Amino acid sequence: MSDNSFGRLLRLTTFGESHGPAIGCVLDGLPPGIAISPEDFRADLERRATGRSRHTSQRREADEVEILSGVYEGVTTGTPVALLIRNTDARSKDYAAIAERFRPGHADYTYQQKYGHRDPRGGGRSSARETTMRVAAGVIAKKWLAERHGVRVRACVVQIGDIVPRAFGWNGVDDNPFCWPDPGQIGELEAFLDSLRKSGDSVGAKVRCSATGVPPGWGAPVYGKLDAEIAAAMMSINAVKGVEIGAGFAAVGQFGTRHRDAITPEGFLSNHAGGILGGISSGQDIEVGIAFKPTSSLRLPVASVDVRGEPVEVVTTGRHDPCVGLRAPPICEAMLALVLMDHALRHRAQCADVFQPTPRVPSSP
Amino acid sequence: MSDNSFGRLLRLTTFGESHGPAIGCVLDGLPPGIAISPEDFRADLERRATGRSRHTSQRREADEVEILSGVYEGVTTGTPVALLIRNTDARSKDYAAIAERFRPGHADYTYQQKYGHRDPRGGGRSSARETTMRVAAGVIAKKWLAERHGVRVRACVVQIGDIVPRAFGWNGVDDNPFCWPDPGQIGELEAFLDSLRKSGDSVGAKVRCSATGVPPGWGAPVYGKLDAEIAAAMMSINAVKGVEIGAGFAAVGQFGTRHRDAITPEGFLSNHAGGILGGISSGQDIEVGIAFKPTSSLRLPVASVDVRGEPVEVVTTGRHDPCVGLRAPPICEAMLALVLMDHALRHRAQCADVFQPTPRVPSSP
Amino acid sequence: MSDNSFGRLLRLTTFGESHGPAIGCVLDGLPPGIAISPEDFRADLERRATGRSRHTSQRREADEVEILSGVYEGVTTGTPVALLIRNTDARSKDYAAIAERFRPGHADYTYQQKYGHRDPRGGGRSSARETTMRVAAGVIAKKWLAERHGVRVRACVVQIGDIVPRAFGWNGVDDNPFCWPDPGQIGELEAFLDSLRKSGDSVGAKVRCSATGVPPGWGAPVYGKLDAEIAAAMMSINAVKGVEIGAGFAAVGQFGTRHRDAITPEGFLSNHAGGILGGISSGQDIEVGIAFKPTSSLRLPVASVDVRGEPVEVVTTGRHDPCVGLRAPPICEAMLALVLMDHALRHRAQCADVFQPTPRVPSSP
């Protein structure tokens, strides 16, 4: 058991604090023969990185990934792949002032209660910097899923505050700083976030994460359900407060005749299930919704207590995002890819012998 | 690794099919010295049981729990506690007609794709009958949490279709067949469910599950987060499509100044976090919201395919619920209790030596 | 984590006390499509059972296995297989006298220290009766290994006290009550065990357990090594005090030029490695040696203390074996089979994609 590990057959273990010497991970269970180079990690780390636009915080790090093990002559050997990123831009002095006080909405108070002391520099282990290693590991999983199974994992932002897309298209998502699927709303979003930055406040966001091409049969009853592990994966991301599959919370208001997805020889007629039935993939697109809270690190003061229990006022002067959800899409993709690859391996372990393939229903008519 | 097991230090493994000889579980890792008798399981199993009112399906089973091991002279010994319930009211003939066709919205198709064949009787392993053993195991966890730590775990229904409570009180929840916290709406709910039964349709529901008295410090970064494991626990329950903690999806529309819960020496001033910060309990109430889909087992026909891929029409004639969420509260309580007890044990394993206790903030002012 | 579970992808969880209502197990992770019937368990349970000759203890139980789940129409479905055996011949009164005193060489004292109390009837959870479920689970693993991979797992006794075989042949092993590979020594062994029974003493034994037909590539570096998991599997059997692979402890006295097994295109020239190199099977026979201690349950008195720490004399009057190792071969076979099947599944999970098969060396020239 390791609380800092994730996955069963494909096992990710991360380590490192925001302002310690480095962050890193060990990814164990990778099949041999996957081509990996340090360049593979760049694009997604850049998508996640701070500083890409004025709408995200200005910490800038090279985030150069060093491959420490498990790769020989450019391909995985089947032994653990360890990745390392040195922390080069850790301005610890920014955080010294709040070492003795608990930032509301952060893990300061709970870490102190649990462990008796804590690394206060930049949030230490509770910093979102840890997600860098999720993204790096996810790059490998996404690559394997795409090459081996034709699975594509994508994510975009589908709500910022009360703003929701009026149209939806994956195509333009990478062309705007909000990972937004409706290009007609970019101006509106820019104005909203500029006003937040001005006021010093922050806002929540909702991310949609999808996987297409997943074959039926991945997942497992009853505690190893694909959706149960997706839920854990997403909820383990910093700032996440909710996870839903398919219709999700909207299913509460649906009638059964509407929710159940009829099947025809040409395919399913709808996808309220979000591609998962009984914890096992149906062949339809996997659809996940993830709620991110607004960051609590604001220059606007808030009441709190210090480590002695005395009342204090907390003001965060460091670099922070008005909407942390904007950087979340590659993290969500990584977590979904890791869960899917893990289940792909588990499925072939248990069911490689299955003798009587059932006619497969297309994912849609 | 066992896909049919849950928990780390307190490990629940369930087995059994809806219409097989029996269902059962093994609960390993229980501390010695907990008093357990077969009678302890009755109340919660009755709460979960079918047939308690005309609003739930009419399958009626004694659900007598036999304790097979791990208890000597009435108290746990520290060895695995195995529980068994014989299936006595399994009318397999009800299901024979649909053995060769896939019920939309059920796991029939995905089990067949995964395993090549399946036990079609009553849904086999994918039946909600499995949750009986969760409830039984949860009884033990709730007892230990209450006696050892003063923790109380409760659940109620807070949405049926589009109906939400106009007032909230835990007191009357056990006095109506809807586990509803607003006694003034019982007539309205009865009328709604009667209309559903008449039309042959079903509807979703949302459950709220809370734990009071949880001390700060339970949970663990970063993949063993308390909320991540609660999310997995809840999403593993049949028919669940969404899980949220505290403000949950509402946090998307909140500003940071509103969401972050200010702290005073007298306590937290709000609880949008739902009692968990950085994956660790804060001492405030743990608040979880769970979305249940409407059942797909309806006497109203729906299009589907059979095991040969041919188009068929599916009509479910068995006993089913218009709103499966009504039986969910004890199941949600059980899962929350199992996660909490597991984390209580993990916390004392790692942190029993902690030397400098921090002044504890009351859970509310 | 469950201390009463074994295996990673094929996960055995056992429960039950010697004189409780029943013993049982849950075997999770089995591939679908394996034919299983209650009759399959008979032969090996009989081999393990008490009472088969005057050289083993006289407790006689039907040991009828009930299959509670996971099998439909005679074949596994991929869901957990639960097996149950009721305890029908538990004469608790035999043990009442020693409930308050600790039998030297047994787990009485350590269970009491660990848990504060214990089930004293027949040793409770520490009784070798638990091994019944290992044997039952092993029957399924051996069947799958034989049918799917042509692997054969066998065991025999190769030392009783100071007596070792003068010749070795697998053929006669099942034809004598000592599982002995040299038919010329049966009279000598009978005389020795009769003398032990007369004197009231007991003696140790060494078991050899082999697997033929294992393909190269099963196992994994570095903590999941095939031999590491075999060692844990065997050492977890009651009364085992040592495990060795291939040359084992004899390797201490060997020179490197002798120990290393030369390879030719026609095969390996020797098998000091016992079929495992670097934790991975080489294709040669897996060879395991297991040391069983003499039972401590004797009618000859021994000094001990009671639960209050006072000196007492312990005499065991129940039914016991002069040489418990004689019943161990099917247990050892079961554990080896479970480890091998687990690794077979793990291997195909990780390495099913391997692209460049290496020419395979025959297991022997």
Add this chain to the structure above:
Amino acid sequence: MSDNSFGRLLRLTTFGESHGPAIGCVLDGLPPGIAISPEDFRADLERRATGRSRHTSQRREADEVEILSGVYEGVTTGTPVALLIRNTDARSKDYAAIAERFRPGHADYTYQQKYGHRDPRGGGRSSARETTMRVAAGVIAKKWLAERHGVRVRACVVQIGDIVPRAFGWNGVDDNPFCWPDPGQIGELEAFLDSLRKSGDSVGAKVRCSATGVPPGWGAPVYGKLDAEIAAAMMSINAVKGVEIGAGFAAVGQFGTRHRDAITPEGFLSNHAGGILGGISSGQDIEVGIAFKPTSSLRLPVASVDVRGEPVEVVTTGRHDPCVGLRAPPICEAMLALVLMDHALRHRAQCADVFQPTPRVPSSP
């Protein structure tokens, strides 16, 4: 599940190849508040290191440990501790000649069969260099066991070839290059190893590893037995072919009246059990014996095949040890310490509530 991880609550994950950029580990589950500095690792790494005398191979590396995470202001925070050692003296050219041929007695052939290709430089992942990280992690475990529980873990060599000590004393063990407990035999051992170096051959060794001060109650039935996990821990070390507890294989030739350790109010009268009964510590010294094979890397030629299956002759010209067991004592200590610390944490998780302490028998009279 991670094949490169060890332990349940205290979880060690190692990574790295002999001649890759670095080797490292992540140790998760450490209690907060343990003082750790890079200097702590020096003594044991030096004990394990190559080049300390002419009797071990001449590879010399600084083995400087960098602490990457989990330590703040000199003490552990409860988050994962990652350790890293750069490989500075990796002369890959030494191994180029054998990249295409399988060294008998090594993992070359089995890695190639399992993974389809392998990192041949210095044995890659199968190199004993991995044990460096075990030793480093073991330093932390030994420190915690000593400071928190007064447990002392030690190891020495008790057989080289056919030579065994004529006397036994822990005191002189660290004063000779053979970790030998009988100072009167050092000359004899030097002559023997010099003759081996001259002839180009190698020999096996047996290590004894002991823990004193372990309280009764650590360990768990039935697959989490303390001895089962010790067996796995030791068998996972490179070159180990056998593990025994207490009397071990000698128990096969013992009578029950001799083997069972009588108990008096003043203590146990013997320790054939090796400090473990029913998988749980008894309070006596834990005694483990471990068999190391002779290294197969010799300059004397041996028959083998290459990756195409063609016959070749293998000669190892690199730096190697005539008796690899001589460097094993700190590795064995580390593994025993990791198992003990893991069980200490597990014990207090499950049994911290135990209400009725039993009078404790002293470990010896």
